[in-house]
Amino acid sequence: MTATDAVVWAAVALGGVATFAVRASFVFLYERLDIPELAERALGYVPAAVLAALVVPAVLTLDGVPVAEAGLPPAEALRTLLGSDRVLAAGVAAVVAYYTEDVLATIVVGMGVLLALGAV
Amino acid sequence: MTLRDDFLAGVRDVAPVLLGIVPFGLVAGAAAVEAGLTGAQAVGLSVVVFAGASQLAAIDLLGDGAPLAVVVGTVVVVNLRMVMYSASIAPHFRDLAARWKALVAYLLTDQAYAMSLTRFRENGVSRRGYYLGVAAPLWVVWQICTVVGVVVGARVPAWLPLDFALPLVFLALLVPAVEDAGTAAAALVGGTLATVGAGLPYELGLPLGAVCGVLAGLLAAPVGRALGGVRR
Numbered sequence: 001m002t003a004t005d006a007v008v009w010a011a012v013a014l015g016g017v018a019t020f021a022v023r024a025s026f027v028f029l030y031e032r033l034d035i036p037e038l039a040e041r042a043l044g045y046v047p048a049a050v051l052a053a054l055v056v057p058a059v060l061t062l063d064g065v066p067v068a069e070a071g072l073p074p075a076e077a078l079r080t081l082l083g084s085d086r087v088l089a090a091g092v093a094a095v096v097a098y099y100t101e102d103v104l105a106t107i108v109v110g111m112g113v114l115l116a117l118g119a120v
Numbered sequence: 121m122t123l124r125d126d127f128l129a130g131v132r133d134v135a136p137v138l139l140g141i142v143p144f145g146l147v148a149g150a151a152a153v154e155a156g157l158t159g160a161q162a163v164g165l166s167v168v169v170f171a172g173a174s175q176l177a178a179i180d181l182l183g184d185g186a187p188l189a190v191v192v193g194t195v196v197v198v199n200l201r202m203v204m205y206s207a208s209i210a211p212h213f214r215d216l217a218a219r220w221k222a223l224v225a226y227l228l229t230d231q232a233y234a235m236s237l238t239r240f241r242e243n244g245v246s247r248r249g250y251y252l253g254v255a256a257p258l259w260v261v262w263q264i265c266t267v268v269g270v271v272v273g274a275r276v277p278a279w280l281p282l283d284f285a286l287p288l289v290f291l292a293l294l295v296p297a298v299e300d301a302g303t304a305a306a307a308l309v310g311g312t313l314a315t316v317g318a319g320l321p322y323e324l325g326l327p328l329g330a331v332c333g334v335l336a337g338l339l340a341a342p343v344g345r346a347l348g349g350v351r352r
Binding site: 007008010013014016022024026028031035038042048050051052054057059086090093094101102103106110114 | 139140156168170199206307316333336
């Protein structure tokens with residue numbers, strides 16, 4: 001059963017307000033709060049932690065399914081992943097990222113390797 | 121550099137990233153229509169919420185007729201990681217007027233956050249100019265793709281794995297962000313837990329990985345320094 005129009009619009013409005021509140025929270029509160037030194041240091045680790053949390057699950061998929069949901073025993077999952085096109089392409093792209101620090105070069109090489117492996 | 125120069129530098133830097141959000145936006149539009157939302161509702165969701173992963177989760181739940189509180193709660197949980205972005209980027213925008221802060225907050229996405237923070241490490245960049253140069257094109261392309269997805273569906277040629285472009289963008293930003301023991305531990309723990317938790321409800325794997333990754337960074341940093349691995 002699909003939600004009614006009223007529920008959908010309410011979800012849009014409330015979801016939007018809540019999401020804006022989350023995004024705006026510290027942008028507005030930062031000066032007013034006395035941020036402890038430990039929290040300041042913690043913020044330095046946000047980019048590495050979040051980016052890895054975005055990248056790794058997206059690379060470690062089997063036929064588009066996250067490996068944790070594929071239901072394979074760990075050893076077999078690992079073996080399948082090591083031979084996966086996406087893992088190989090991401091590995092090459094990581095090397096390119098390391099040497100060039102260039103987003104476009106990383107995308108082009110990563111996509112190129114993935115397409116080439118798919119064609120083989 | 122002037123505001124305008126930095127805005128244009130942001131636009132240049134974000135151009136390849138736009139490619140990565142195309143399939144995602146198309147799917148957000150097409151999935152909304154398939155779930156029974158009207159075109160106006162699909163576009164409304166994209167404009168008002170403007171956060172892809174949470175939009176897809178909400179569309180799924182609305183299609184199943186889930187209660188309003190569950191839909192809104194899921195949207196909030198999926199977007200909770202943005203509290204960390206907000207805190208992390210806030211010092212760079214502390215001097216802006218409230219209306220600019222509101223615009224910065226509305227446009228805050230994974231891509232805008234990661235790309236801007238990477239560039240903010242350099243001095244002499246106009247924060248507002250560069251950030252808007254990155255964030256505004258992301259907004260425009262996202263909305264266009266949603267509309268196209270609503271109208272014609274998500275037709276990406278099967279041989280073109282465009283969905284891989286976005287992880288590659290984040291990979292390109294991740295590699296230089298790992299620069300010492302603390303950031304390496306943050307990435308290792310964040311990536312591992314997000315992968316293991318990929319099946320968790322409410323997309324909880326991502327915030328779980330992110331928070332534990334930050335904690336791992338804090339714990340590992342003194343160890344790294346003790347081992348003499350300081351590269352800063």
